[in-house]
Amino acid sequence: MKRIFLILIPLVVIGGVLFWLVENTHGSVLISTQHYIVQFSLWTALLLVLVAFIVIRLTYSTLRAVLMPGWQLLASRQRRRHDRMRMQNNHGLLALVEGRWDVAKKDLLRTADKLDAPAALISYIAAANAAAQKGDIDDALHTLDMAEQSGVVSGPAIRLTRARLFLDQKRYKEALPLLDRLHSEYHNHPYVLSLLAQAYQADNRWDKLEELLPDLQRNNVLDKKEVFDWQVQIRSSQLRLLQESQEPNTLRLNKLEQLWSRVHKSVKVVPEVLGEYARSLESTGERSAAETVLRRAISKNWGNDLVLLYGHLQGSDPMRQLVVAERWLRDQPDNADLLLTLGRLCKRNKLWGKGRDYLEASLNLNNRPETCAELALVMAKLGEEKQSRQFFKRGLLESLGLEDDLLADAAK
Template sequence: MAMRALFWLVLLFVAAVVIALFGHFDAGHVLIIDDPYRIDVSLNFAIVAIVVAFIVIYVLTRTVRNLWRMPDRVAAYRTRARAAKAHASLRDALANLYAGRFSRAEKAARDAGAFDENQPPAAMIGALAAHRMHEYARRDAWLEQIEDKEWQDARLMASADMRADARDSEGALNALAELEAQGVRRLNAQQIALRAHQQLKHWPEVLKLVKLLEKREAIHPAVALRLRQLSAENLLRDRRHDPVALLACWDSLPLTERQTPRIADLAADLLLQLDRPREARKIVEDALAQQWDARLLRRYADCGGGEALPLIQRAEAWQAEHPDDADLKFTLGRLCLQQQLWGKAQAFLEQALALAGDNDTLKIRAHRALARLHEELGHAGEASTHYRASALAIKLT
């Protein structure tokens, strides 16, 4: 600013010097005749008069034009003021929303929406604030205010997300269906759909969506594993009254699920309840071939179906790889009990007790099995001893 003022001051002095120098050469005159009037002035005066007249006319013209445009300028100023206030309200609404002051955020969003350009984002903020306060009718009213075509994808996605969060699963899926009808397929939409289908217990859809999200690495592996297992378990339980449907469902499951001990144990249990021991036995044997598991070993002892000898032979073959497995010894003892091989049953059960270590649950079961064995043999004293030992092994907390 100082340099600019200095420049104009120097320029003014230069102009004054130039005018003073040329003012000495006043050799000309300007003569204006309008009969009967005659005006005779020097050339310098005429030049100065023309310049002054130009400046006066210019100033008057600018003044008149500014006065004429004053209403438009006032209107433009008011519009700018409203826009500035609306933008400030939009910033306040966003800050209050993430600060957890939802009532203030909704009020600020209402103020921000007074400016047309801010209406869609303000409505989104207001809808989310109302949703956080569980005011779902107000939330929907906010969303209905969004009419801009460029904001429809955002409106539908936000609606689906908030409805799924409020456990309005049908509403969430309807919003996603409308979004998909417009040709929009996004990762976030699949994540919202997974939550909605899980709430509705649409287990086939849950399985399909988990696979898609796993391929895109959009879900944690532990969460994906749990959801796959949960889906498989519920699909099997839904068919627990029909052995044909149950087996068909089992065959349709991915191999990774069928090899999971928890799911294999459930499938075998459901088949045993439907008096299908052969199929249950095959499921347990296939799962044990992939992953050795004590739960499956205990289930294997129930798969004899009145003929335990083949199971005993298979279990004895497993001893080569697992010679000191207490659960395997217990399973062999139970199978021998079913086959009435009393001596072998007692030997296996006593070996299971010796190898049980800190496994109190296995100790209780082994003592009870030995007690039943001695009851069958008529040894009341030994049976009482084992019943007492099983009771003492129970830890009360």
């Protein structure tokens, strides 16, 4: 009973207040159109608004109760369909990792156009990789075309994949323009720089690679050691190309001087680069300069490759070369490469007996085909035809990597 009174008292108070407001508050609401005028009292208008709100609310609740199950069913079906697509897509990616290329491509393409970006883009690119791994490069490129036609936002991804496929197929003429355009758009993109460097290297575009090297280092594509190794390769290759050029010697010598002025001092002392520089000087007719370069390099920092090159160098004064090389023998008495070089220099100076001694000493230290060949030529000059044939045969067997017992028979 007490609870009822607690409820009735506020209701009576509120009702009394409302009755007083209705009796003492006068006002009206006027709605006017072109032909009609409708007038309500203020309280009637408020009552109509309240009734309208209740009707709208009841209508919304009724429609929601009727339509919501259908919407929920549709959403549930869409979720299940999306989950199936996602599972099939994951199955395709797993097949790609496992090397089941046909299954991977089929599942990935079936789901690609039904997924949102970036999952759709990843599916197209993965399907292209599956086709490429299977060996069907045309199908892989066609898949990338499909990705572009689908309108999916890809940035450089599709073009990078296409360029990589071209590089894998050694189709450098197609890869390079694509990578050059990518480089102009994404100047500091590490993977673009890496692929472009590979393309320049494979296509022997050493000057372009030289220009790209600072970008590779600045964007941490290469560390310091890799940069140095690439500098050595670039300079050696540029020098070799200059040697093979058919241009006049004067023009080639001018280019050689310009190129050598750009070589970093730490690269200039590398035996491989020094050797190519000496060969380049020799190819332009500067034999005396080439001999000086090699002689100073060997005296300052011994290198067997440079010593062997010194023996091949067609210097202007072969006797002086022999004297220089014999001075080195005091510090390197058991060096097979130096002894081979001495034998070649003796042969060039027609010192057949002395050359034979050097070559036999070299052969005793290191049984190599070129030493056998040189010794065979010297023996022929000495009139030792039988021994000459034996050394030719021994060198041939050695170059073919045949068994030691055959080599022993050839030496008899």
